[in-house]
Amino acid sequence: MKAVVWHGKRDVRVDTVPDPGIEEPNDAVIRVTSCGICGSDLHLYEVFGAFMTEGDILGHEPIGIVEEVGPAITNLRPGDRVVIPFNIACGHCYMCVTGLPTQCETTQVREYGKGAALFGYTRLYGRVPGGQADYLRVPQAQFGPIVVPEGPPDDRFVYLSDVLPTAWQAVEYAAVPPDGTLLVLGLGPIGDMCARVARYRGVSRVIGVDLVPERLARARHRGVEVVDLIGHDDTAEMIRDLTRGRGPDSVIDAVGLEAHGSPVGKLAQQVASVLPDPVARPVTEKAGVDRLAALHLAIDVVRRGGTISLAGVYGGMADPLPMMVLFDKQIQVRMGQANVRRWVDDILPALLRDDDPLGVDTFATHRVPLSVAPAAYEDFQQKKDGTVKVLLQP
Ligand SMILES: NC(=O)c1ccc[n+]([C@@H]2O[C@H](COP(=O)([O-])OP(=O)(O)OC[C@H]3O[C@@H](n4cnc5c(N)ncnc54)[C@H](O)[C@@H]3O)[C@@H](O)[C@H]2O)c1
Ligand SMILES: [Zn+2]
Ligand SMILES: [Zn+2]
Numbered sequence: 001m002k003a004v005v006w007h008g009k010r011d012v013r014v015d016t017v018p019d020p021g022i023e024e025p026n027d028a029v030i031r032v033t034s035c036g037i038c039g040s041d042l043h044l045y046e047v048f049g050a051f052m053t054e055g056d057i058l059g060h061e062p063i064g065i066v067e068e069v070g071p072a073i074t075n076l077r078p079g080d081r082v083v084i085p086f087n088i089a090c091g092h093c094y095m096c097v098t099g100l101p102t103q104c105e106t107t108q109v110r111e112y113g114k115g116a117a118l119f120g121y122t123r124l125y126g127r128v129p130g131g132q133a134d135y136l137r138v139p140q141a142q143f144g145p146i147v148v149p150e151g152p153p154d155d156r157f158v159y160l161s162d163v164l165p166t167a168w169q170a171v172e173y174a175a176v177p178p179d180g181t182l183l184v185l186g187l188g189p190i191g192d193m194c195a196r197v198a199r200y201r202g203v204s205r206v207i208g209v210d211l212v213p214e215r216l217a218r219a220r221h222r223g224v225e226v227v228d229l230i231g232h233d234d235t236a237e238m239i240r241d242l243t244r245g246r247g248p249d250s251v252i253d254a255v256g257l258e259a260h261g262s263p264v265g266k267l268a269q270q271v272a273s274v275l276p277d278p279v280a281r282p283v284t285e286k287a288g289v290d291r292l293a294a295l296h297l298a299i300d301v302v303r304r305g306g307t308i309s310l311a312g313v314y315g316g317m318a319d320p321l322p323m324m325v326l327f328d329k330q331i332q333v334r335m336g337q338a339n340v341r342r343w344v345d346d347i348l349p350a351l352l353r354d355d356d357p358l359g360v361d362t363f364a365t366h367r368v369p370l371s372v373a374p375a376a377y378e379d380f381q382q383k384k385d386g387t388v389k390v391l392l393q394p
Contacts, residue, residue, distance in 0.1 A: 002394065003133035004373040006056045009049050009273055012377050014370060017057065020129065020137035025072035028141035030082060034154035034367070035131040036061030037390045038086075038162055039188050039256065040313055042381050044122065047258065047269045048315070050280035051122035059132030059392070060086035060119040061161040063154045066145070073141050082145040083160040084138055085340035088117040088128060091143025102337045107140065115337070132373060134394045146344055149352075155361050156351055158391065159193070164347050164358070166338035167193035170252045170311035171201060173334035180249035181205040183239060183301065185294045187215040187226070189363075189389045190311050191254030195224045196358050200350060207242060209235065209297075211260055214386045222359065229260065236300045247303035255294035256312025262291030265316075290316040299325055310335035366390045 005015040020029055041058055066080040076082065089101030095116075096104050104116040112124045117139075120130020129137065138145060148157040171194055176182045182203050184191045187210035195206045199222070208219045211229040220226045225242065229235055240247055258269070268289045272280045298308045299322060308331055326333070350358050365388045368376055379387040 001134035002370055003057045003129075004059060004370065004392070006044060006052050006058055007054050010045055010378075010381075012045065012058060012374050014373055017133075020135050022068055022070045023137065024139060025070040026140060026142050027070045028066055028073055028076055028138045028145060029068045030062070030064040030084065030136050030138060030145075031067050032062045032064040032131055032133060032136055032394050034063050034158050034391045034393050035059045035133075036158060036162065036189075037132070037373075037376060037380055037392065039190060040121070041377070043256070043258065043313060043315075045377055045381060047273050048122055049273055050275070050277045051124050053123065053127065056120070056122075056127060057129040057133055058120045059130035060121060061158060061163070062119075062131030062136055063148075063158040063161065064131075064136065067135065069141065075142055076145055076147070080145075080147050081150055082147055083157050084119070084131060084136065085144050085146070085160075085165070086119055086162045087337060087340055088119065088126070088140050089143055089341065090140050091341070096143070099342045100339055101143075101341050102339050118337075132370065132392050134370070143341065146341075153361070154391065154393075155364055156356075159360055159363065160340070160344060160347065160351070162338065162340070163189050163193050163389075164197070164360075165340040165343040166190055166311055167197045168343040168347055169336075169338045170194050170254065170309045171197045171203070172343075173307070173309035174198075174250035174252050175307045175309075175332075176203045176250045179204055181207065181243055183248035183251045183298075184208045184224070185251065185253050185298060186210060186255035186312065187212070187219045187224075188254065191252070192219055192388065193358070193363070194252050194254055194311065195219055196222060199223060200357050207239065207248065209239075212383050215383075215388060218388065236297060239301045243303070247301045247306065249303055250307045250309065251298040251302045252309045252311055253294050253298050254311045257290035257314050257316065259291045259293040259295075261293035265289050265291035290314045290319050292319060292321075296322070299329075299331065302329070302331055304329045305331075307332040307334065311338075313337075364389045364391045367393055370394045
């Protein structure tokens with residue numbers, strides 16, 4: 001089959017690889033019909049090379065059709081249309097039952113002290129082949145796959161794999177008080193969807209920050225007040241001015257570790273990304289730093305006693321944080337990967353409505369064949385050609 005394969009920093013290719021098959025009794029194999037490219041894939045593309053192995057298959061946002069199931073699988077049948085959550089979880093351990101499939105005790109990658117295994121995501125998360133491919137083997141298929149109705153195009157349901165639950169959890173964790181204001185930093189697919197979910201869930205005022213004109217325009221079009229990071233000296237002051245000097249009640253950071261405007265962190269990441277893997281790995285694991293501009297802005301502007309919700313991924317082990325400000329302002333911080341299955345029942349009603357309140361049908365800016373994945377990665381990273389969300393369609 002064809003698959004998007006990681007070869008090195010900014011080097012992904014479409015290779016011919018062996019078809020996956022059933023390996024465990026509780027596996028399924030699906031034929032992928034669409035799979036998104038995520039901002040998290042861009043981290044693998046750029047800075048997490050030390051944890052990748054040449055040949056790894058990328059992708060963790062698939063929808064497709066069940067081809068085959070193992071003998072222990074009774075919840076799925078060949079022909080079912082399914083969305084596959086990006087985290088792999090068993091559904092019956094203590095953590096899964098608690099609603100934290102990201103911490104699944106069956107699939108935890110203990111060798112590296114990490115939580116649940118993920119599709120298409122570094123050896124820290126189990127090196128499980130991903131879904132930007134013709135076919136995908138789905139471990140723990142008794143729990144993960146979400147069966148969705150036939151009929152609507154893939155766009156309607158594919159974001160249940162990652163974007164929607166990530167945004168839903170970010171908004172939940174942001175705990176915006178009634179009549180409160182939510183600030184969303186970053187208006188990539190995740191931040192954009194956070195703003196949509198927040199509006200859908202009744203948050204009356206959403207302010208969004210980014211520096212890409214098309215992304216600002218997209219959010220503005222859906223009722224978000226937008227602030228351009230570029231073109232003025234003091235974004236924090238501008239946001240305070242918009243919120244009576246007090247600051248927003250809640251802030252979602254949907255930027256993560258590659259934030260624009262963090263020169264020291266950028267240098268450290270660039271150095272780590274060109275070191276040989278055996279050297280880079282311990283450096284990144286023990287001393288690695290993130291580009292923290294967005295998180296620092298969040299800490300600066302959130303109102304006293306407010307909440308910061310981190311959806312953006314961080315991976316540093318030695319990040320300098322202003323503990324005095326966090327403590328003095330009594331800031332609450334919540335974060336983590338999305339517990340996909342935990343939020344599906346909350347989200348599905350919005351997807352089954354004819355009027356598409358979250359605008360998922362038109363969320364993708366690009367739907368392209370798998371064969372052009374290398375160019376699609378580059379365009380998404382460089383934000384060229386108005387690229388916000390790409391669906392690869394094998
Ligand atoms: N928690 C989860 O489970 C989960 C799931 C999916 C994605 N993510 C993470 O969410 C983040 C965003 O993902 P995405 O798909 O939207 O990717 P993206 O890279 O397209 O989005 C990031 C956006 O932030 C903007 N930005 C950069 N620096 C900024 C700054 N200093 N201030 C404000 N905006 C800034 C960029 O212009 C871009 O639009 C990534 O870190 C990704 O890994 C987390
Ligand atoms: Zn993702
Ligand atoms: Zn579990």
